[in-house]
Amino acid sequence: MSGRAFVFGDNIDTDALAPGRYMKGSIEELAQHCLEAVAPTFAKQVRPGDVVVAGRNFGMGSSREQAAQALKMLGVSAVIAKSFGGIFYRNALNLGLPVVVCAETDSISEGDIVGVDLACGMVTNETSGRVLTGERLPAFLLDMLADGGLVPHLEKKFARQRAS
Amino acid sequence: MGMTLSEKIIARAAGRTSVAPGEIVTCSIDLAMIHDSGGPRRVEPILKRLGVGVWNPDRVVLITDHYVPATDDESRRIQSITRRFAADQAITNFYDQQGICHVVLPERGHLRPGMLVVGGDSHSPTGGAFAAYMFGVGATEMAGVLATGEIWLRVPETIRIDWTGRLSRGVSAKDMMLHLCARLGMDGGRYQAIEYSGEGVRALPMQERMTLSNMAAELGAQAGLIEADETTAKYLNAAGAPVDRSADWRSDADSRVSEHHVFDASALEPQVAAPHSPANAAPVTELAGTKIDIAYIGACTGAKLEDLRMAAEVLRGRKAAQHVALICAPASLRDQEIAQAEGTLGAIVEAGARLLPNACGICAGYGEDRFGEDVVAISSTARNFKGRMGAASSKVYLGSPYTTAASAIEGRIADPRPYLLRGKA
Numbered sequence: 001m002s003g004r005a006f007v008f009g010d011n012i013d014t015d016a017l018a019p020g021r022y023m024k025g026s027i028e029e030l031a032q033h034c035l036e037a038v039a040p041t042f043a044k045q046v047r048p049g050d051v052v053v054a055g056r057n058f059g060m061g062s063s064r065e066q067a068a069q070a071l072k073m074l075g076v077s078a079v080i081a082k083s084f085g086g087i088f089y090r091n092a093l094n095l096g097l098p099v100v101v102c103a104e105t106d107s108i109s110e111g112d113i114v115g116v117d118l119a120c121g122m123v124t125n126e127t128s129g130r131v132l133t134g135e136r137l138p139a140f141l142l143d144m145l146a147d148g149g150l151v152p153h154l155e156k157k158f159a160r161q162r163a164s
Numbered sequence: 165m166g167m168t169l170s171e172k173i174i175a176r177a178a179g180r181t182s183v184a185p186g187e188i189v190t191c192s193i194d195l196a197m198i199h200d201s202g203g204p205r206r207v208e209p210i211l212k213r214l215g216v217g218v219w220n221p222d223r224v225v226l227i228t229d230h231y232v233p234a235t236d237d238e239s240r241r242i243q244s245i246t247r248r249f250a251a252d253q254a255i256t257n258f259y260d261q262q263g264i265c266h267v268v269l270p271e272r273g274h275l276r277p278g279m280l281v282v283g284g285d286s287h288s289p290t291g292g293a294f295a296a297y298m299f300g301v302g303a304t305e306m307a308g309v310l311a312t313g314e315i316w317l318r319v320p321e322t323i324r325i326d327w328t329g330r331l332s333r334g335v336s337a338k339d340m341m342l343h344l345c346a347r348l349g350m351d352g353g354r355y356q357a358i359e360y361s362g363e364g365v366r367a368l369p370m371q372e373r374m375t376l377s378n379m380a381a382e383l384g385a386q387a388g389l390i391e392a393d394e395t396t397a398k399y400l401n402a403a404g405a406p407v408d409r410s411a412d413w414r415s416d417a418d419s420r421v422s423e424h425h426v427f428d429a430s431a432l433e434p435q436v437a438a439p440h441s442p443a444n445a446a447p448v449t450e451l452a453g454t455k456i457d458i459a460y461i462g463a464c465t466g467a468k469l470e471d472l473r474m475a476a477e478v479l480r481g482r483k484a485a486q487h488v489a490l491i492c493a494p495a496s497l498r499d500q501e502i503a504q505a506e507g508t509l510g511a512i513v514e515a516g517a518r519l520l521p522n523a524c525g526i527c528a529g530y531g532e533d534r535f536g537e538d539v540v541a542i543s544s545t546a547r548n549f550k551g552r553m554g555a556a557s558s559k560v561y562l563g564s565p566y567t568t569a570a571s572a573i574e575g576r577i578a579d580p581r582p583y584l585l586r587g588k589a
Contacts, residue, residue, distance in 0.1 A: 011350050011441065014286075015552040020529025023201065024231070024238045037551045057351035060384060061549060062528075063202060063286040065302030086355030086386050087286055091302035138188060140316070150308050151210055158214055 001077045001098075002115035002126060003049035005108050006042060008035075010055035014088065017059065017067035030066055031073040048075030051116065053108045055081065059088025068092040078116045080105055080123055080134065093141055096149030102134035118142060166416025168322040169389050170357040173297040173413070177280035178317075185321040185356075185422070194279040195223050196309050199265045201230035201528075202284040204249035205242050206303035207310055218253045219313035225257040225274050226250050227265040230530055232523035263496025263522040266290035266378060266464040270370075271498055273405035277392040277413035282309055287464055287546065289385065292377035293370065294400070295392040295413040297357070300381070320357040320386055321422035322415070327364030329430030334581040336474060337372040338466065338544065338564040340364070341379035342435035342445035343427070350443050353385025356422065359415060360390050364429030370399040371470040378465050379546055382442045391415065436542070436577055437562040440550040448567055448579045458541035459484065459572035460553075461512070461565055462493035462520070463527035466544025469499040469508075471565040475544070476508040478569035478583045479515035485575030491533065493520035515572070526553050535560070542577060544568045 016037045022030040035042040052058075052071060058081035059067055068091045071079065078098040082105055092099045100116055102123050108114060112127035121136035137145070147153040167175065167182060175183045177191035198207065203226060211217060218224055228246055231239035250258040259268050266287050269275055277295035282288070284306045291298030301309065309315050327340065344352070358380050365373065373390050380388025390396075391414040392407065400407050437445040461467050461475050472494060484490040492512050494500035500522060503509040513519065525531045527545040535541055535554025541561065543553070548560035563571065566580035573583070 013547075013549045013552075015529065015547075015549045019551060021534065023530070024242070037556045057384060060350055061286060061547065063284060063288075063300040063302050065202075065206075065304055068302075083351060083354075085351075085384060087300050087302060089355075090305055094302065094304040094308070140188075150304050151213060154214055154308060154311060158216070 001049065002113055003051045003077050005051050005053045005110060005112045005114045006046060007108060007110045008038065008052065008054040008058070011057045011060055012038065012054055014059055014061035014064055014067040014085070018064050018070055023064065023066065027066060027069050027073055031070040034070040034074060043074060046074050046076060049077050050075065051114050052076050052079045053081070053105050053114065054079065055105060056083045058084050060085035063087045065091035065095060068095050068097050072097045080114070080116065093145060094150040096145060098145060100134040102132050104132040107132065118145065165420060166418040168415040168419040168421065169295060169359055169391055169413060170297055170320060170322055170387065171419070173278055173280055174317060174319055176278065183319045185319050187319045188316060189319060190314050190316050191280050193223065193282055193309055193313050193315060195225065195274060195281040196306065197225045197227065197265055197269055197281065197283040197288070198306060199230055199285060200228040200242055200246045202303040202306065204246045207307040208245065208249055210304065210307035211311060214311050216311045218255065218310045221254045221256070224255050224310065225269060226255050227259045227268050228261055229264045229523050230528060232261050233521050235532060261522070263498065264464045264524055267468055267495040267499065270294055271403060271496060273400070273403040276400065276405055276407055277396065282306065282315060286381050287378050289380040289388040290374050290378040290464060292380065292387050292389040293373040294396055295389060297387050297389065299386045323353065323356055323358045323385070323423040324421040324425070325358055325360050326362040326424070326426045327360070327429040328362050328426060329428050330364055330367045331429045331432060334566050334584045335432050335434055336564040336566060337368055337375035339432055339435040340429065341376060341382065342437050342442060342562060343432060345382050345437065345442040346445035348383055348425070350382060350441065351384040353380060353383035355384060355386050358383065358385045358388040360388065365390060366393060369470055370395055371468040374468065375465055382546055434564060434567050434580060436567060437548060439559040439561065440548055442547065442562055448563065448577065451561065451577050452579055454561065454577040455540065456488060456542050456571055456576060457539050458489045458491065458535065459568050460491045460526060460541055460543040460545065461568055462491070462525060462543070463545040464495055465546035466565055467493055467495040469502055471544060472499065472503045472508050472512065474565035475569040476511035478566055478580050479573070480511040482515055482573050484516040484572040488572050488575050490515060490517040490572045491520060492517040493525050494522055497522045529553055542568050542571045
């Protein structure tokens with residue numbers, strides 16, 4: 001997968017990703033306000049396939065998984081960051097949103113075309129030609145992502161159990 | 165080599181004799197706590213899709229605290245889904261509008277040392293104050309836990325944070341945590357397990373210890389534990405959850421930690437964190453004089469009984485400045501009732517405080533009282549991210565209940581210590 005990079009700094013929090021005042025309503029509505037406190041035009045400009053690139057501790061704060069769900073709803077194909085808030089990281093994987101830990105995100109600029117190879121944890125900046133090494137996910141998490149997240153993964157598991 | 169407290173709990177829950185940091189293990193869940201926001205309305209559709217119910221209703225605690233009070237149709241709908249889920253799934257541990265989950269859970273005797281507990285909320289590390297391994301998960305992961313009774317974990321490294329000496333008068337656990345946020349950063353915990361120890365921690369009452377564990381979340385740790393001792397046992401006995409082998413739930417002397425930080429509690433001054441991060445903390449003297457519009461004593465972090473007592477100590481016999489809206493939302497109904505009976509609440513109300521329900525309220529950015537445009541507030545809560553507690557233009561300073569109360573009186577950020585010294589004389 002590859003897409004245009006939207007670049008953010010350190011400590012992007014879940015209140016920025018999923019503002020509390022929109023939490024009551026639908027995920028479609030919430031997604032329109034995703035990151036508006038730090039990048040007011042993000043939700044309007046992002047297109048399916050684009051990637052979010054960030055510094056340290058992306059998704060820190062609340063356990064609200066709407067933070068990851070909003071990005072997925074907007075069509076973001078992966079989040080690449082130096083590090084993630086732990087709960088956000090698990091939520092993203094559970095919802096089928098690929099996340100890659102990569103120390104070299106500073107070398108990616110806004111609008112660069114960035115490709116992600118999840119299986120080997122590699123990030124390619126197609127604009128600059130630079131290949132960045134990210135952390136490879138453990139096999140069981142790659143399997144879960146391939147199934148589309150935790151719920152379809154469990155569906156398959158339960159179906160297997162019922163069949164046997 | 166021995167194991168740390170976290171390793172012992174995870175090994176037990178994973179059915180192993182030992183575990184080492186970095187290993188990925190599957191653990192049985194001793195208890196799952198869910199609330200009205202990330203709970204039934206989000207997990208029920210997933211359980212339906214999977215065609216299963218809750219794996220063990222006796223190991224689930226359901227608490228309403230986010231859409232409380234339900235002042236509009238959508239909130240009422242969420243509450244009715246929540247109540248119906250409790251009935252459908254036969255969840256008898258259901259606390260409806262009794263206060264904030266992190267405070268209600270131990271207050272009603274659901275936590276014990278050595279337990280592995282998940283909570284559907286990011287401040288779930290609060291339970292670590294009881295020597296339990298408790299951490300927060302999102303709704304989908306919680307649905308997976310409710311369906312299977314299991315969760316995967318990467319065994320964390322243990323980061324030891326030692327506090328030597330004892331806090332001075334007017335300095336609290338909240339100040340310790342703001343100081344740690346400034347010193348270690350919002351990702352200093354690296355999603356590993358923090359263990360707080362030392363004389364400064366042992367000297368704290370249970371609810372102050374809960375503040376340390378609660379704000380392990382602000383350090384980016386997965387959990388924040390404190391070994392069990394007599395203070396733990398006394399609290400749990402009173403809560404109807406007696407423990408007899410609490411000594412088992414301590415780190416071995418020869419266990420290994422990945423980081424060891426030492427701080428001096430006796431030298432710590434009251435701290436205030438400037439907008440928009442708890443990591444912007446500095447001694448109160450550096451921010452004193454900043455004019456405020458609102459002083460908020462609320463949330464699991466800052467409105468437990470001990471927090472209310474701190475605020476009352478400063479406010480007793482005094483009034484909030486005329487231009488300041490002093491607001492207090494006691495963290496649980498039971499804490500509020502005790503505060504009422506002992507005169508603590510009276511001192512806060514007589515100082516001019518408006519009381520709000522026992523709920524997450526403004527701290528979670530929910531409800532009618534969210535901060536308006538350009539408001540400047542000081543708050544005893546845990547997070548001051550931009551726009552979290554209201555308008556993006558509002559500015560929130562974080563302080564202890566003492567500091568929030570003193571600032572309410574002066575109408576400006578103020579050092580609480582002079583009030584306490586005068587009060588003593």
